[in-house]
Amino acid sequence: MDFSEKTIESHGIFKGKIIRVRVDTVLMPNGRQATREIVEHPGAVAVVPLTAGQEVVMVRQFRKPIEQQTLEIPAGKLSPGENPAECATRELEEETGLRAGNIRHLFSFYTSPGFSDEIMHLFLATDLQPGSQSPDEDELIGVEKFQLGQLVSMIVHGDIVDAKTIVGVLAAREVLG
Amino acid sequence: MDFSEKTIESHGIFKGKIIRVRVDTVLMPNGRQATREIVEHPGAVAVVPLTAGQEVVMVRQFRKPIEQQTLEIPAGKLSPGENPAECATRELEEETGLRAGNIRHLFSFYTSPGFSDEIMHLFLATDLQPGSQSPDEDELIGVEKFQLGQLVSMIVHGDIVDAKTIVGVLAAREVLG
Numbered sequence: 001m002d003f004s005e006k007t008i009e010s011h012g013i014f015k016g017k018i019i020r021v022r023v024d025t026v027l028m029p030n031g032r033q034a035t036r037e038i039v040e041h042p043g044a045v046a047v048v049p050l051t052a053g054q055e056v057v058m059v060r061q062f063r064k065p066i067e068q069q070t071l072e073i074p075a076g077k078l079s080p081g082e083n084p085a086e087c088a089t090r091e092l093e094e095e096t097g098l099r100a101g102n103i104r105h106l107f108s109f110y111t112s113p114g115f116s117d118e119i120m121h122l123f124l125a126t127d128l129q130p131g132s133q134s135p136d137e138d139e140l141i142g143v144e145k146f147q148l149g150q151l152v153s154m155i156v157h158g159d160i161v162d163a164k165t166i167v168g169v170l171a172a173r174e175v176l177g
Numbered sequence: 178m179d180f181s182e183k184t185i186e187s188h189g190i191f192k193g194k195i196i197r198v199r200v201d202t203v204l205m206p207n208g209r210q211a212t213r214e215i216v217e218h219p220g221a222v223a224v225v226p227l228t229a230g231q232e233v234v235m236v237r238q239f240r241k242p243i244e245q246q247t248l249e250i251p252a253g254k255l256s257p258g259e260n261p262a263e264c265a266t267r268e269l270e271e272e273t274g275l276r277a278g279n280i281r282h283l284f285s286f287y288t289s290p291g292f293s294d295e296i297m298h299l300f301l302a303t304d305l306q307p308g309s310q311s312p313d314e315d316e317l318i319g320v321e322k323f324q325l326g327q328l329v330s331m332i333v334h335g336d337i338v339d340a341k342t343i344v345g346v347l348a349a350r351e352v353l354g
Contacts, residue, residue, distance in 0.1 A: 001237075001319055013198070014190050017212065019198075019292055021216075023193065032314065034315040038241065060178075062181055065287075065291070069181075070287075108335065110338050113243045113338070116216075116289070116293070118292075120340070138211040140206060142178055158284035163286050163288045163344060164289075164340070166286055166347075170351065171332070171347065
């Protein structure tokens with residue numbers, strides 16, 4: 001069955017440095033009209049960096065929208081036209097100082113498709129070598145390592161609250177068996 | 178280490194029916210100023226409805242921001258002051274026509290804490306009984322059942338693209354063993 005919604009009108013609301021917001025009026029297949037509030041995002045990458053000892057390299061940072069520090073896998077926004085695998089390699093080194101000898105795309109997903117088009121490309125990074133840390137000027141980041149099994153336990157107990165990190169850790173567990 | 182960011186200024190940009198957008202100017206602990214574009218969301222619930230035969234009841238619907246139909250676990254936005262477990266039970270019945278005899282909170286997470294405060298409360302619903310389907314007037318929904326293991330395989334192959342659904346399915350797999 002086709003549930004597609006045709007755009008009748010589209011109003012730009014906000015063009016920020018990162019997001020854009022618009023409101024669409026749509027025609028539903030049942031003939032009804034509805035409005036959709038949509039946040040456009042450039043897309044992002046997230047990386048599960050796995051050491052030879054099965055540890056995951058994590059970053060701790062402050063997230064203003066939720067007013068709390070979170071423990072996350074390394075991630076970052078795509079620059080226009082940037083290749084996701086190259087972006088993942090770059091962001092990993094910038095945030096953790098580690099260079100990935102091997103980077104593997106696991107899958108891609110949408111963080112909240114009900115109101116946003118943000119896509120997240122998920123990678124597994126292995127064969128980690130020392131590189132040079134150089135976070136963005138508006139990012140303050142702490143780096144910590146955890147065993148994969150410990151992270152799974154933290155997720156189930158609600159101690160990790162970032163969706164891409166939960167997806168990354170549980171997917172790595174699934175893929176690595 | 179405390180990476181907290183103090184709000185210096187906050188500008189409201191948009192008040193929609195579902196989201197609100199604001200731009201904050203913040204003072205970082207290193208003395209720098211930065212702007213943060215923030216999407217406020219009322220929060221939501223998502224439910225993994227598990228049948229006695231270990232099947233998961235899924236919904237298919239069109240998502241305007243990504244212009245595609247997605248296969249998702251049942252979910253819905255919180256009304257102001259609404260209890261998440263009651264919201265989960267209500268949304269499950271509205272979208273699938275199934276009443277949950279048992280509803281268990283697994284954990285809660287943020288879908289994209291870099292730019293939004295949307296929180297997602299995740300539940301596992303069992304002891305499913307026939308109730309009555311009554312989707313919102315601006316939602317068209319199809320209901321399908323899948324084996325839990327089949328859904329895990331679909332996730333790894335990139336055939337399920339919704340973050341809360343990936344989290345819900347992989348978490349159910351982890352919790353159920």
